[in-house]
Structures are given as structure tokens and as C-alpha cells.
Amino acid sequence: MKDTKLAQSEAKFAELVWRNEPIGSGELVKLCEKEFNWKKSTTYTVLKNLCEKGIFRNQDATVTSLVKKDELYGGESRRFVEDTFGGSLPRFLTAFIGSGKLSQRQAEELKKLIDEHREETP
Known part of the structure; x- marks a missing residue:
């Protein structure tokens, strides 16, 4: 885990993933649209950032946590x-x-x- 300080939007996103994991990335996009009114690109950008921080993994279109809440x-x-x-x-x-x-x-x-x-x- 490189940097564990989360922005408010990242923290809300992380909570959503932790509550629903393992979750398909397509389903995650739908949830983020419903919960946060995010576009698909926003969801994937935040997911990519948190994967780079070592908190989540998106493998075979399934998102799971590498770090628990x-x-x-x-x-x-x-x-x-x-x-x-x-x-x-x-x-x-x-x-x-x-x-x-x-x-x-x-x-x-x-x-x-x-x-x-x-x-x-x-």
C-alpha cells in the first residue's frame, strides 16, 4: 500500500466496494451511478487510483479488496x-x-x- 490517505470521494467509493465485494466492475459502475451519480469514466478512474494505492484489485472484471476497512x-x-x-x-x-x-x-x-x-x- 503506497498511500493510504483517501479523499472523501475515494472513501465513499471504498465503503461501497467493501459492502458489496466481490463485485463485478460493470455492477460497480451501475452502483456508483445510482449512489453517487457518477459516470462510468469516473468510477473507473477512482477504481484505478485505489488499485494503484494497493487497496483494491480489479481482476477478470471482478473487484475485491486487498486491504480491509x-x-x-x-x-x-x-x-x-x-x-x-x-x-x-x-x-x-x-x-x-x-x-x-x-x-x-x-x-x-x-x-x-x-x-x-x-x-x-x-
């Missing part, structure tokens, strides 16, 4: 935290939560995630 957005999120908060997840969470409060359920989910991903100490 969670993998793509997980990478973007990690880069955002790195670039904006110096890689500090606590600083990011503090900014994200702001002066708001977490529900009991949200706090429990975060604790569970932390426990599942905590590094083992010798």
Missing part, C-alpha cells in the same frame, strides 16, 4: 495519533473526551481493550 482506517488513525499527539494515546483520549464523561459501558470497553492489548512485562 479496519486495516486501512487503523493505519490512518495510528498516523493521526502519531502526527498530532506525538504518538501518545493518553493525550489523544484526553483531547477526544474533552470535558465530557464516559458512560459506564464505554469505560468498561476501554478497560477491556487496554487489558487485551497490554504488553507483558518481564
Whole structure:
């Protein structure tokens, strides 16, 4: 994957592919016309760009993903935290939560995630 930063139109397109894959390229053109009012050439241009980025593959007129949604957005999120908060997840969470409060359920989910991903100490 060369560049995983998606433009808004690319992200909408990617969501459509992920929801419908594997999908024939002809069917994808019809869906994009219906969903986004795109012409055939626009669909193929966006598809070509995302194939060049290594996110999708169009082989034998069938479009499939090479990168799953969670993998793509997980990478973007990690880069955002790195670039904006110096890689500090606590600083990011503090900014994200702001002066708001977490529900009991949200706090429990975060604790569970932390426990599942905590590094083992010798």
C-alpha cells in the first residue's frame, strides 16, 4: 500500500466496494451511478487510483479488496495519533473526551481493550 490517505470521494467509493465485494466492475459502475451519480469514466478512474494505492484489485472484471476497512482506517488513525499527539494515546483520549464523561459501558470497553492489548512485562 503506497498511500493510504483517501479523499472523501475515494472513501465513499471504498465503503461501497467493501459492502458489496466481490463485485463485478460493470455492477460497480451501475452502483456508483445510482449512489453517487457518477459516470462510468469516473468510477473507473477512482477504481484505478485505489488499485494503484494497493487497496483494491480489479481482476477478470471482478473487484475485491486487498486491504480491509479496519486495516486501512487503523493505519490512518495510528498516523493521526502519531502526527498530532506525538504518538501518545493518553493525550489523544484526553483531547477526544474533552470535558465530557464516559458512560459506564464505554469505560468498561476501554478497560477491556487496554487489558487485551497490554504488553507483558518481564
